[in-house]
Amino acid sequence: MYKAIAKHPSVVNQYQEQLIKEGFISNESANEIKNTYRKSLEGGETVAKSLSKHSNNELWFDWTEYLDVLWWPPVDTTFNQNKFKELGHQINEVPTSFNLGTQASKIFDDRQKMNAGDLDVNWGFAESMSYATLLSEGYPIRLTGQDVRRGTFSHRHACVFDKESGEGYIPLSKIAKDHNTRFDIYDSLLSEEAVLGFEYGYSATWPTGLTIWEAQFGDFVNGAQVVIDQFIVSAQHKWERLSGLVMLLPHGYEGQGPEHSSARIERFLQLCAAENIQVCVPSSPSQIFHLLRRQAIRKMRTPLIVISPKSLLRNPDATSSITDLTKGSFECVIDSNAKKKSSIKKIILCSGKVFYDLENKRIQDKKDHIAIIRIEQLYPFPYDDLEKYLKKYKNVDEIIWCQEEPANQGAWFSHRHRLQRVLDRLEFDNEISMVSRPPAAAPAVGMMKLHLEQQNNLIEEALK
Structure with a gap:
C-alpha cells in the first residue's frame, strides 16, 4: 500500500498537468506560481486571497475600551425606581385581544403585585427586570438554550402564547424596540456543544451586547465540554480573544438524581487562572439582577459562569424588595x-x-x-x-x-x-x-x- 501511495501522483501535480494540457498555463509559469507561494509562506506573508472586493466595516468593533479592565472596582448597577416601575408594568402587558393561559396569567398578575410592592420580588421577576432595565439603557440582549422562552422550571415566561390562536408575544421585544435596541430569544435544538459554540462565537464578535446561553439543567453542560476547554476558558490566554458570554447553569441537590443535580462547579473552578472567567453563585433575586446588569455595564468582557438555582426560584425565603434591586449592588x-x-x-x-x-x-x-x-x-x-x-x-x-x-x-x-x-x-x-x-x-x-x-x-x- 505504501508503495502504491508513493507512486501515485499528487493532487498538485495532477492539477498542474491538466492545466498545462488544456493550455491555461505553461510548465514555467506553474513552477513560478509554486516558488512564489513558497517564498510568501517563508516570509510570513498572507497567501489566502480575499474574495471580497470591499471590506464591510459594519462587521468590525473597536475593542479598545474593553481591554485590561479590572474586576474589583465598584460598578453602579442601580436604577431609577420610578422608571423601574414603568418597565415592570410593561413586561406584564399583552395586547388587549390576547388570551393568556391560566399559568401565565397567574405569573403576570403576581409580577404586577411585586412591581407595586404588594409581594416580595422572586427570581423570575428580578431576572426579567434586569433585561428590561438594560434594554431601556440601550444594551442589546441575546438569550438561547433549550426551553429558555418559558424557562425549564417555568420561571421566565419571556414569551407567552394566546391560548386560542397560538400566537406568541414577547413583552421585552417591545421594550427593546421602543429603545432602539434588540431582544432576541430562541429555544434551541437539543445540542449543548453546537449551540454553546455558536453563542461563544457570537459573543466574541459582539462586545456591546449581552449574550446568554442557558442549560436546561446544569448537568447537561458536559455535552459541550470541548467548547469550554478549547475556547471559553482559554481563548484570552491563547489568542487574546475576549468574550462576555454568560452561561446560566441550574444547579442544586433536591433529590432529582445524578443527572439533574450538579453543574459540576469543580470543573469550572479547576479551569480558573489569571482571571480568565467569573464563577458566581447568586442566592437571591437582587443578586441575579445586579449580576446580569454588572456583566453588561462593566466593560470587562470575561465569560460569566452563573450557578443558577432551581428550587430557590419559588422559595419564599429567597426573595428581595424593589429597593434591593433599584438601590443595591452585586455582593461578592x-x-x-x-x-x-x-x-x-x-x-x-x-x-x-x-x-x-x-x-x-x-x-x-x-x-x-x-x-x-x-x-x-x-x-x-x-x-x-x-x-x-x-x-x-x-x-x-x-x-x-x-x-x-x-x-x-x-x-x-x-x-x-x-x-x-x-x-x-x-x-x-x-x-x-x-x-x-x-x-x-x-x-x-x-x-x-x-x-x-x-x-x-x-x-x-x-x-x-
Whole structure:
C-alpha cells in the first residue's frame, strides 16, 4: 500500500498537468506560481486571497475600551425606581385581544403585585427586570438554550402564547424596540456543544451586547465540554480573544438524581487562572439582577459562569424588595444578619441553596452562636471582602466550609487554600474544615429517601 501511495501522483501535480494540457498555463509559469507561494509562506506573508472586493466595516468593533479592565472596582448597577416601575408594568402587558393561559396569567398578575410592592420580588421577576432595565439603557440582549422562552422550571415566561390562536408575544421585544435596541430569544435544538459554540462565537464578535446561553439543567453542560476547554476558558490566554458570554447553569441537590443535580462547579473552578472567567453563585433575586446588569455595564468582557438555582426560584425565603434591586449592588460576599457579632463562636461559609437549609435549621434550633456567611463569587476570589466580614467576629473558635456536593466535588478542593489564606491574614489559630456529602463517583444518589438522609446529616453536622 505504501508503495502504491508513493507512486501515485499528487493532487498538485495532477492539477498542474491538466492545466498545462488544456493550455491555461505553461510548465514555467506553474513552477513560478509554486516558488512564489513558497517564498510568501517563508516570509510570513498572507497567501489566502480575499474574495471580497470591499471590506464591510459594519462587521468590525473597536475593542479598545474593553481591554485590561479590572474586576474589583465598584460598578453602579442601580436604577431609577420610578422608571423601574414603568418597565415592570410593561413586561406584564399583552395586547388587549390576547388570551393568556391560566399559568401565565397567574405569573403576570403576581409580577404586577411585586412591581407595586404588594409581594416580595422572586427570581423570575428580578431576572426579567434586569433585561428590561438594560434594554431601556440601550444594551442589546441575546438569550438561547433549550426551553429558555418559558424557562425549564417555568420561571421566565419571556414569551407567552394566546391560548386560542397560538400566537406568541414577547413583552421585552417591545421594550427593546421602543429603545432602539434588540431582544432576541430562541429555544434551541437539543445540542449543548453546537449551540454553546455558536453563542461563544457570537459573543466574541459582539462586545456591546449581552449574550446568554442557558442549560436546561446544569448537568447537561458536559455535552459541550470541548467548547469550554478549547475556547471559553482559554481563548484570552491563547489568542487574546475576549468574550462576555454568560452561561446560566441550574444547579442544586433536591433529590432529582445524578443527572439533574450538579453543574459540576469543580470543573469550572479547576479551569480558573489569571482571571480568565467569573464563577458566581447568586442566592437571591437582587443578586441575579445586579449580576446580569454588572456583566453588561462593566466593560470587562470575561465569560460569566452563573450557578443558577432551581428550587430557590419559588422559595419564599429567597426573595428581595424593589429597593434591593433599584438601590443595591452585586455582593461578592454576604454577611450574616447576626446583630451581636461578639456572641458568635462558629462561622459557616457556604454558597448557594444550602444557605437556606442551614439558616432555617439554625433558627429552628436557636443556635444563636453560629453565623452563616455566603460567598457569592467563587472566582475571581473576593479575598478582601471575606476578610472585611470575618474581622467583625472577634470571639470565633471554629470556621468551616459547608457544601451540598460530595467531598471530591464542589468548591472545596479548589478553594480550600483560598479560604485558608484569608484566615491566615487574620492570624486565626485553627485550620478551616469541611462538611459535605461523602466522596462519590456520581454527583448525587438516585433515591429520594437516601438524598434526604444525606441532606439532614449534612445540615446537622455543620451546625453541631
